[in-house]
Amino acid sequence: xHLNSVVLGRNPGALMxxxxxxxxxxxxxxxxxxxxxxxxxxxxxxxxDFTEYMKLDPYFRKDNHHLMTFAMSYAYSENYILVLSHxxxxxxxxxxxxxxxxxxxxxxxxxxxxxxxxMGHAGKKLLFMGQEFAQLREWSEERELDWFLxxxxxxxxxxxWVKDLLxxxxxxxxxxxxxxxxxxxxxxxxxxxxxxxxxxxxHSKGAKKNLLFVCNxxxxxxxxxxxxxxxxxxxxxxxxxxxxxxxxxxxARKKIYKAEKKECDGRPYSFAYKLPPYGVAVFEF
Numbered sequence: 001x002h003l004n005s006v007v008l009g010r011n012p013g014a015l016m017x018x019x020x021x022x023x024x025x026x027x028x029x030x031x032x033x034x035x036x037x038x039x040x041x042x043x044x045x046x047x048x049d050f051t052e053y054m055k056l057d058p059y060f061r062k063d064n065h066h067l068m069t070f071a072m073s074y075a076y077s078e079n080y081i082l083v084l085s086h087x088x089x090x091x092x093x094x095x096x097x098x099x100x101x102x103x104x105x106x107x108x109x110x111x112x113x114x115x116x117x118x119m120g121h122a123g124k125k126l127l128f129m130g131q132e133f134a135q136l137r138e139w140s141e142e143r144e145l146d147w148f149l150x151x152x153x154x155x156x157x158x159x160x161w162v163k164d165l166l167x168x169x170x171x172x173x174x175x176x177x178x179x180x181x182x183x184x185x186x187x188x189x190x191x192x193x194x195x196x197x198x199x200x201x202x203h204s205k206g207a208k209k210n211l212l213f214v215c216n217x218x219x220x221x222x223x224x225x226x227x228x229x230x231x232x233x234x235x236x237x238x239x240x241x242x243x244x245x246x247x248x249x250x251x252a253r254k255k256i257y258k259a260e261k262k263e264c265d266g267r268p269y270s271f272a273y274k275l276p277p278y279g280v281a282v283f284e285f
Contacts, residue, residue, distance in 0.1 A: 004037035015039040017081060028079040040124055043080040046071035051088060054114045057101045058196065058218040065193030068217075072122065072185065079180055081124040089128055089139045097134040097158075105247070106219060108134060108154050109278035112161050112241055113215050116280040119165045119175070120202060120213040122185045133159040157247040164246075168239055168282065174204035174211045188212070188228055189265045195220070197275070199227050199265070211238075212283040214275065222275040228265025231285070234258055235271060239282035248276065257283065 004016050018027050018036070021044040029035020053067040089095050100110040111134060119125060130145045133155045137146060149155040169175045178184030188199040196217040203210050212235060214227055229235065235257045242248030257271040264270035273281060 001031045001035075001037050004039075005031055008037070008039065018042065020044075025077075039079065040081040041078045042083045042085075042126075043071065043123055044083070045074070046080070046121075046123070047083050047085075047088065050082075050114070050118065051084075051099060053217075054110065055099050055101065058110075061196040061217055062193045065191070065196065068117065068198060069187075069190045072187070072190075075122045075185070076180060076182060079124075080122075081126055082118055082121060083126040084118070084128060084131060085126060086128050086139060089131065089135075091138075093138070095135050095138055096131045097136060102219075106278075108158060108247060109219075109241075110217075112158065112246065113217055113278045113280050115162060115165060116213070116239075116241070116282070117198065117215045119169060120200065120211070120215075120282070122179055124176075124179065125169075127162070132162040154247060157245065161241070161246045164239060172202075172204070172209055172211055172284070174202040174209055177204050188267065195222065197222070197225070201230075210285050212285060214273070214279075214281045214283075216275050216277070216279045219277040221277050222279075224272070225275040226262075226264045226270050226272045228263070228267030228270045229259045229285070230267055230269070232259050232261065232269050233285050235283040235285045237281060238284050239280070241278070241280040242276045251276075 007014055007016055016039045018038040018041045020027055020041055026035035027041045028038045031037040049067040049070055053061065053064055056064060084096060097107055097111055100107040130139055133150055135146050184203055186201045188201060199214045201210055201212050216222060237253065237255050240253060242251060244250035257273065259269040259271050262270045
């Protein structure tokens with residue numbers, strides 16, 4: 001408590017982050033109220049559930065759908081940071097890419113969908129070096145990162161995807177402005193287990209620039225996909241994993257989708273969107 005009080009008191013903008021895996025309460029609580037005073041706490045529960053889900057063959061994901069939704073049930077009990085740290089890519093645990101099921105395209109597409117879900121989820125983010133361009137080997141302190149992989153298009157595409165996710169995060173206050181409040185995150189459909197699709201919204205203060213995320217975690221294209229939305233507005237596609245620069249097909253898509261009065265996901269309005277295999281779509285409204 002004293003350490004956190006001194007460091008954070010003397011150094012505006014500094015962060016004190018607890019790597020802590022028990023359910024000890026108030027790790028990020030105010031010192032004045034009996035808390036330990038850390039800025040953030042590693043969300044080890046989310047990390048474990050996320051990696052276990054992502055390792056699964058997509059066929060078995062429908063039976064483990066809860067692994068990706070459970071963390072939201074306690075997301076605001078502390079100030080959490082979602083971590084894919086050094087611990088997850090050493091000691092025979094594989095790099096993030098090699099945790100993914102399948103071969104070739106499937107591995108990269110799985111990881112892109114996973115990173116998008118992580119970026120949209122409530123909480124701050126931590127991604128360990130090398131995983132942003134899908135390093136193949138485990139990390140080692142005895143050598144530099146495998147920068148030579150960036151000569152390969154698949155790794156360039158992954159780097160571009162992570163870059164654009166980070167730019168999306170910085171540009172849109174909905175991604176972080178209400179990160180410690182239930183008002184900042186809202187599921188649209190957390191129970192589409194059969195198709196392994198997750199849809200949710202991130203809200204900004206004043207609800208001016210909200211975001212809608214749709215993530216497909218199977219190799220099945222869903223040409224008939226329809227997503228429920230709260231208002232009869234226009235929904236602008238601002239991130240599409242099927243673009244060529246990310247390794248997608250590059251199929252032409254319209255940018256603006258108008259919601260119609262058609263019930264879906266328990267919402268009064270909805271619009272249709274052709275969801276590709278492992279497809280991720282982010283809309284602004």
